[in-house]
Amino acid sequence: MKTNFFHIPMLLLALPVLISACGSGSAASKIPAQAAIPVKLLPLNTGAAQAAIPVSGTFTTDDEVLLSFKTGGIIQRILVKEGDAIRQGQTVAVLNPVEIDAQVQQAQLAFEKAQRDHQRATNLYNDSVATLEQLQNARTAKEIAHQQLRTAQFNRNHSVITAPRNGYVLRKLAAEGQLVQPGTPVLQTNGAGAGNWMLRASVSNTEWAAIRLQDTASVEVESAPGRTFSGRVSRRSEGTDPATGAFTIDIKLDGTKPANIAYGLFGKAVINSRNTSAAGTWRIPYDALLDGDSGSGYVFVTNDGKTARKVKVTVAGMEKDKVIISQGLEDAGRLIISGSAYLTDGSSIRVMPDSSIPSTGKQQAPLHP
Structure with a gap:
């Protein structure tokens, strides 16, 4: 039997085409055009939110005073030390007469x-x-x-310095035998004896804008661990501190005050700021915010339930388990709160059946597809 070698090259050329035709159906069935990412959604309801702004600072009073002599001369005696309690009218320093x-x-x-x-x-x-x-x-x-x-x-x-009110000696700024000019500070005192303590804290630009006078605060003092004291924002600076470049606020304690407190003692507070000047705010879970910093971040939203859209938002404050958003969600229908890590702008999404989560509910754990 003779082999027809003429037909062999033709068979070799047709073989890839036949193999591709035989396997095309199964391969195409395994590669979808685009996989929809499962997500959970949160309805966006605007409203005046109460943002919890954490701050820290040191305790002081609003009646600190630098004591000095009216005339110049040599200091003969300084009768108090730093930290001493003083009474109104008490002699604290005298010049050589x-x-x-x-x-x-x-x-x-x-x-x-x-x-x-x-x-x-x-x-x-x-x-x-x-x-x-x-x-x-x-x-x-x-x-x-x-x-x-x-x-x-x-x-x-x-030529004799007397205490203007009950309080404490904060700092001793001169020494006995020193020649001082008129008005040179010798002692710094405050009226802490009257219990007028306040927490002075530095805040950022965004926090300063969100805080209002008379906002309530919960204050913690290191000398009273485990206890929380109430206070209110009594002062809000109208300019930055030249030394730190930050704004300052004063939180005045009211009601029961700590028993052991001193000038310069460290304290922490959480300010409950209700910024009513904002047109609307949104309380969203932490996990929904991406690439966030002190003032802004990104979230994914959807209006049709099929396509994800990435938008930039402005962060106005924080609560225990929520982030307060003041701008960026005006045109959004629902917020994507799970699956955001797998999304890009324009990604196809598939809403999970149990994604109807109340807007005031607790923060949801992220869902991994």
Whole structure:
């Protein structure tokens, strides 16, 4: 039997085509055009949200004062130390009195001489010896000497520093034997004895914008572990601190106050800010926010339940298990809260049957497809 070698090349050329035709049906059935990613959705209901803003700072009072002498001189004694409790009117520092006493004595002698000159001019005027002008000049000189005596006495009284109110000595800024100029700070005190404590904290631009006066706060003090104290925002700075570049707020404690508290003690607080000036806010789970920082982030939303859309949002604050969004969700129908890690802008999605989650519900765990 003879082999027809002429037909072999033709069979070899047709073989790939036959194999491809035989397997095309099964291979195509295994590769879908595009797989829809299963997700869970959250209805977006706007409303005034109460954002919990965590802050930290140190305790101080609103009546801190730098005490100084009215006149310059050498400090003779400083009668208190840093941390000492002081009472209103208590003497805390004195100058060496030699110089100021001499000034008072000189003013006293000048006033006495002016009195004698005025009396002599009065007698001479009555005897028609002195003129009216001489009498008036003597009277003016006596009044000037009297005012100079009062000035010297005032300076002597303020060569001693007394406590303006009950409180504590915060810092000692000078030492005994030191020569100080008028107005040089010697001691820093506050009125903590009256219990006017407040937590002073630094906040970011976004936090400052969300906080309002009289917002309530829960305060924790390191000297009272496990306890929480109530307070309110009493001051909101209108400019940044030159040293830190941040805004500052004061949270004043009200009601029961900690027993053991001191100036500079560290404390933490959570401010419940209700920013009513915003047109609307949304409370969303943490897992729904992607690439978030202190002020912005991204989320995936859908309006038709079939296609995911990536949008940028503005973060206004945080709660225990929620993020407060102030902008970016105005045109969104529902938020994708699970499966976001597998999505890109325009991805096809498949809504899970149990994805009807109340907008006020707890944060949901991410679903892995």
